[in-house]
Amino acid sequence: MPKLKIAVLVSGNGSNLQALIDAVDNERILGRIEIVISDRPNAFALQRAEQHGIPSIYIEKKDSPFGSFDLQLMNKLDEIQPDLIILAGFLSILPTELVKKYQSKIINIHPSLIPAFCGKGFYGEKVHKAVIAYGVKITGATVQFVDEGTDTGPIIFQQAVEVSNEDTAETLAKKLLPIEHGLLVKAAALFCQKRLKVEGRRVKIL
Numbered sequence: 001m002p003k004l005k006i007a008v009l010v011s012g013n014g015s016n017l018q019a020l021i022d023a024v025d026n027e028r029i030l031g032r033i034e035i036v037i038s039d040r041p042n043a044f045a046l047q048r049a050e051q052h053g054i055p056s057i058y059i060e061k062k063d064s065p066f067g068s069f070d071l072q073l074m075n076k077l078d079e080i081q082p083d084l085i086i087l088a089g090f091l092s093i094l095p096t097e098l099v100k101k102y103q104s105k106i107i108n109i110h111p112s113l114i115p116a117f118c119g120k121g122f123y124g125e126k127v128h129k130a131v132i133a134y135g136v137k138i139t140g141a142t143v144q145f146v147d148e149g150t151d152t153g154p155i156i157f158q159q160a161v162e163v164s165n166e167d168t169a170e171t172l173a174k175k176l177l178p179i180e181h182g183l184l185v186k187a188a189a190l191f192c193q194k195r196l197k198v199e200g201r202r203v204k205i206l
């Protein structure tokens, strides 16, 4: 089976990107990361890409002579023509036109059990702080296809963890990251094997 072309969008440390790079290297994911695109200039994820010889670019959020962020992002992805786009800790909202064009080909990882603690303003540490503040007994991670909403797409996998009374936002983040990595790699691997089938709001594993 030919290797699928993957584009990874990042904003931060890139631990999810690293998990993807490692899974591509050990052929768990039958794909090739063609490009890493960041909306933050100093995202360590860009260094991870460079260390692995993966082309990477930073696209400035504010308008530039090359056009808006959205336009530059669309143009770069049009150039690459990826089969799969993975949002790995990416904090910008994608243009609707992009989501429509790559329908059921964009995967996102979110550090909660959607539909809890998600939507506008719920990302990274803010999610864990809200979980602790609410006092829920379980939380988890969700990997889903991206649709026109925010964290509203069809869910591929979820995995729960217990929240103890001693947990803080920091300990929760640490507990969840390896789970996120596992879910994201599993979803990307199955996508590249063409074993994810979206039927309305449900995702079936073939």
Ligand code: GRF
Binding pocket: 011, 012, 013, 014, 015, 016, 017, 045, 088, 089, 090, 109, 110, 111, 123, 124, 125, 173, 180
């Ligand atoms: C993590 O909080 C993760 O939950 C979210 O993005 C944050 C950074 O992830 N998806 P990474 O280390 O940059 O992949």
